[in-house]
Amino acid sequence: MGYPHPSHPKETVVLSKYFGDAGARTFDGWVQRGGYEGLRKALGMSREAIIEEVKASGLRGRGGAGFPTGLKWSFMPKDVVKPHYLVCNADESEPGTFKDREIMRWTPHALIEGCAIAAYAIGAERCYIYIRGEFTEPLKIMTAAVAEAYANGALGASAFRSGRRIEIVLHRGAGAYICGEETAMMNSLEGKRGNPRIKPPFPAAAGLFGMPTTINNVETLAAVPHILMRGADWHKSLCLGNPKSTGTKLISICGHVARPGNYEVTMGTPLKDILYEMAGGPRPGRTFKAIIPGGSSVPIMTRQEAEEALFDYEGIVAKGSMLGSAGMIVMDDTTDMVYQICRLARFYAHESCAQCTQCREGTAWTTRILERILAGKGKQSDFQLLLDLSENMTGKTICVLSDSCAAPVVSGIQKFRSEFEAYMAGSREPAMAAV
């Protein structure tokens, strides 16, 4: 179907097949569309077999890091007699990303089914779905769907009478970006301040409430039932480029395109096709200037880099950025890059949890420098200062929020230096008042 516009012929519609189809939201509607067969099948399999199948499928984490899902599951201890937990990361706080929201809005049972399979596979009896605080509608839909799943026996003390207890608890976040970071999310679930934790210990060893925990993204989990039903080979075959990137990927495109929205493509699809054909290219009379391909935390790509890139984990890295969450922010030639980079930096400065020195002070300082440049008070030496700060903020902190602030600054200076210089030289009107 497609939402908010019909699916494009070049899309590979798996997860988004029922986007826009309100009938898929109910338990019965989902079953009619082939739902819960994956869970029934999984419950008849051994835990190891499920993990092997997911490993073989090549599925990688869709939240941003791209870590192989089956491998992550296999880290869960087998012989530890402690509660195991599955946490579904539905915080989707990455700017420019809105794919998980649509999964939860239209196909809540796809997520529930995926959670149930994953919980069973890792030996967890309980799954927490941590839903972003602002997602009021998805929360309402998920709440109803979870209730229905319990009522129909898919969840509970004996899921589909398998003898396996699988419970899902919905937890609503309170609006902090950092709570999308997996260890901060665990702290938040425990009722603590959402500060990222030091690793090690890794969640599989000591995660939520100190117990072995696996954290997966919504899209990752929603893909699992399809892998079980159609097989690992089918999933592996969904690959046009690098065999390390398989399956389909939901893309959220926002910004200066004719048709913003969610699209689903096979890994390896040329990014050019996505931008120009599916999203309809730039607005009339405009050309693209820059694309942030994976949510705001990844380096900015120029139009040329984007047009040459293949859309998969390796393809985007080859062009100097990262696939991330595949939340694409597209900017055309009307965009003031300095302003946009400053806006991103201000976001990170606002959302820094304040634990690590480099992040707490560096994000705010970076923002102030960019604001000063925008106010027409920039100096040539600011380039070196910004790059130096960015280097000091990269790879030195507990989580990567500070790295995420540095990435667009560094790539922005590299690729759009002339726009900074225009402010410095006074040839561009100050975009904001001096601070």
Place this chain on the structure above:
Amino acid sequence: MADELVNVTIEGAQVAVPKGTTIIEAAKQAGVLIPHYCYHPSLPSPAVCRMCLVEVEKAPKLAPACVTAVAEGQVVHVNSENAKKARESVLEFLLINHPLDCPICDQAGECELQDYVFQEGRSGTRYKEYAKRYNPVEDFGPDILYVPNRCILCTRCVRFMEDVAESPLLNVSERGDRAFIGIAESQRLDHPWAGNVVDLCPVGSLLSKDFLHKARAWDLDKAASVCPGCSQGCNVTIDTRDDVVVRIRPRPNLEINRHFICDHGRMNYRWMNRGDRVEAPLVREAGRHVASDWDTALDRLGQMLRGASGSAVILASGRASTESLGLVRRLFDRFEVTSAVQVPLGEEAPLPGIPGLALRRERAPNVMGAQMLGYSTDWSQALRAAATASVVLVLDAELTAVEEAALAGAAGLIVVLGTVAHDALRHAALVLPVTTMAEENGTYVNRDHRIQRFHQARSQPGMARPAWWVAGEVLAGPGPDGDAPSTAEEAFRLLGRHWQVFGGTSYADIGFTGRMLSGAPTGAAR
């Protein structure tokens, strides 16, 4: 159980440390101090200040030394270019919002920010165009001020209250560079151990009101001592400025108080500075006291004791040293002695995170030492006995008005070895000026049978001498005699001859952290 040892090389020095040791602790073994702020050996490590990042060969990124465990064969560089650059950048970030008001900051001179910036920070700032973050000073508690502008958010205070005091009153409020240390709404930082946050604060952000603007750190003299506040025996440092005690701070002893002391002990120093001291031996002549010299006074005391017999009573302060209690008691070897130490009682206040550590009910430091020397704690029985004793010796005990009145009617001779002039002295045949524990060397035995030394922190007023010296001179008799102890160590050695429990120990054995007396049960704080 023998710990498995791991061999590591830190700054070129090879050390073998138990498995699980962090790099920062292993580095101490190698003689290398890795700069740090949030790490503290008595608190859980959050690894947030990022100051202790070190280069570990073959590791992809710099590693926080405070939470990274050593691994066999690991090679650690603390002063590599990368590590130094990382530290320099942390210092730069910490300073951009720091007011640099060192000239008016109490912490200056003992500030870890000042020290490390001086050691390896940038010489100039690159944060020029902007105002610094500003938050007003907060009144956190009875003795604690929070100066948020100086705060580097290391969260030691938050973790102390949460994990050690188990009273989570403090938090990190707000996010990003707006963050500050917050206190739970309508709460006060009045936990009996709260003062430790002032010591834990590596900068001048948490301040003691008591010490506020009292002295510059570099003007302080320090003496290793033992807290006289209760029977726990926490190790402390007595800080003096120009011979005046201005502050008591904890001195680390992992066996007793780790890095903490209670607020009662912290504030219990004003008596050390009292001005109303007895400064010369006072001999009673024709109904009034006359200032005298020591030779006369000691002769007089010797005569008095030789001339008396029967029963004697010693009323001793609980703060008296083992040496003084012991030698004073030996003065009465010929007598039938009733001796007691004064033990004020209070509420017990434990520090939950450190098992075995509490402000004890017995608010006297040497109760156990006194008991080992034969003193009882039955004060009222001793007072009753004083009424009929032929000699009553008051060793710096603080007597209530009722007790003084009772003593005034006593039949026998009254000899006072005292520090301050109070009414009871009026009836004394002899008043001899003695030093307080802050003015002498000596030992205390804590409730767990640990004997610990304390060192002289300020000079004695006037002619005051340690009570052991007075007793030692009298015991040795008139004329030149090599047997009178001239140091506390010699006095202690004398104790060993008469009380077996002290026999096997010397001052050198006791050292700075004390020693369990042999045969005494162990069971001190972990």
